[in-house]
Amino acid sequence: MTGYIIRRIVGALFVLLMLSFIVFMLVNAVPGNTLTRILNQSPQGVNLTPAQIEQYEIDLGLDKPVLERYGNWLWDAVNGDLGKSFATSLPVWGEIQDRLPRSIQLVIMATLISSLLAVPIGVFSAIRQGGAGDYISRIFAILGLAVPNFFLAVLVVTFAAAWLNVSLSTIDPPYIWDGVAHNLEGLIAPSLVLSASLMATVMRMQRSTVLEVVNEDYVRTARAKGLAERAIIMRHVIRNSLIPVITIFANQFAFLISGAVIVEFIFRIDGIGALAVRAIRQVDFTLVLGISLVVGFGVVFINILVDLSYAWLDPRIRYS
């Protein structure tokens, strides 16, 4: 087991190194001068003398070759310094740190909502295959996959606001430790919207794996020895159908963050997603880089966790 964990961590570090290199090269491969792009965004940038521009370049370290800049940036990043935002001159890590709690909470809540609802519905749908409940939940799942999250968010913001007489989009929720009630008031609606497509995916997956597991030999054995149907479902079917479903959660994590970008943007939650939209609009490359690295780290970390939980759920995997 230890060897397996070490192998996974080394692999993950390599992936992160690759990711940082790709994103760094990407944002530095901009046609034209990076600095001109940045200066065009700021009002005072237009009237700078060539000498001032040169000074800016030296300040931002843009006069050095790109590989050297990557090396310096990576060294600083490893030491916990992600540089300063081009647009605001604030430290990138500080900007991210302030917004991380809300985004993490949003993603956790969406994951909880979808697993608590979709897993039981999927199991129910499978054991009552062909029944009315099965059809209804499948129709909702198919719709959930097709409705864009931004459309759903717009609908909720517009119509819930009008009908329930609450303004959902202007609440900037406090951190959860600064007031649970206010925090949940602001984050419940966005996390419901965010969970929609994940719920649909998980429900479909849960349904089809249960249908597969039900036909396995060990389920037939359990039936043959006269075990109650309830015990068969709880002990044999659900447990064995969970592994592929957990993979779906891991695979969908990056998509969930994509969704969070949109949902935070529409509900005006000041999280990582909203920060990313702002950074990309302002061509704030240090901020884009920092966000990519932090988010990429999260995705890689979740994938390791899921792989380990796999090995824990199914001992056969530990030895392969």
Added chain:
Amino acid sequence: MSTATEAADPIALDLRGDSPRWWVTWRRHARNKPLGAIGAAFIFVLIVAAIFGQDINIGGSTIIPGFSPHPASETNIINKLAAPTFPEHIAGTDSLGRDLFSRIIYGARPAIVIGIVATGLGILGGMVIGMISAYAGGVTDLLLQRISDAFQALPPLLLMMTLVTVLTPSMTTVILVIVIFLIPGTQRVVRGTVFSTLENTYIEAARTIGAGPGRIITRHILPNIMAPILVIASVTIGGTILAEAALSFLGLGANSAENPTWGFILFEATQRGNLDRWPWLALTPGAAITLIVLAFNLLGDALRDVLDPRLRGTGAGA
């Protein structure tokens, strides 16, 4: 088509020769997979709208006039924010008095073009890389897989937004960016399929009689992976259209003055205050995106069941 023969066996009908073979096959599938057929029919309507909705001009003269009631950008301030009326403005008008139904028809073209072209190129790229990775093995395989891991560790929307900004938004950019997003996932599936195909004894047999890699790939591997590829392609198109719509919604899509994209029309709607007073502004483009994605997903599900039962419910492309 007489109604009396409708319920009869399609094969028998075919033997009597009163309908063409493709129609018989199509009807048999449509009867087994009614939802897939509905999806296909809706896609057909949209392709017609994408091609014939607007004027087709060759050499400056209009060959076929479009059936769209108005040009997408024709403004009429007097009639702004009008509620849907039949038959003048069946989806209402927006804050500049533009006919929303016409704007949706004009938006079908970018949606369909991006959906099909980007998915096609992305799958093709994934096939090439997946086959190289599986066939070469060793360091090449390891490197390609880790690069693809790195791409997949970035949330797709973040990756696409960054790429579009770096390259400046346009139709070509959006297609390129979606292709880059599709390649890592596709190549992984192709690589896996190629690996399992390589295990077969007929590959060994082909090697024994001296077949080179080129012959093995084109004659033995490609035919075996075409079914899963087709299934992946059909379930991916919906996701591709969604991705473009999300980019458009954030102002980074393939929107243009002549052909507004559905995502951008929805974004425009949100820029108008008191949206609950003119809900058609948001409902029309939102419903258009939902329905087209739904149609491609339904068709994809049906195709998957018909072509490759093993992939059923894997959520590939979902």
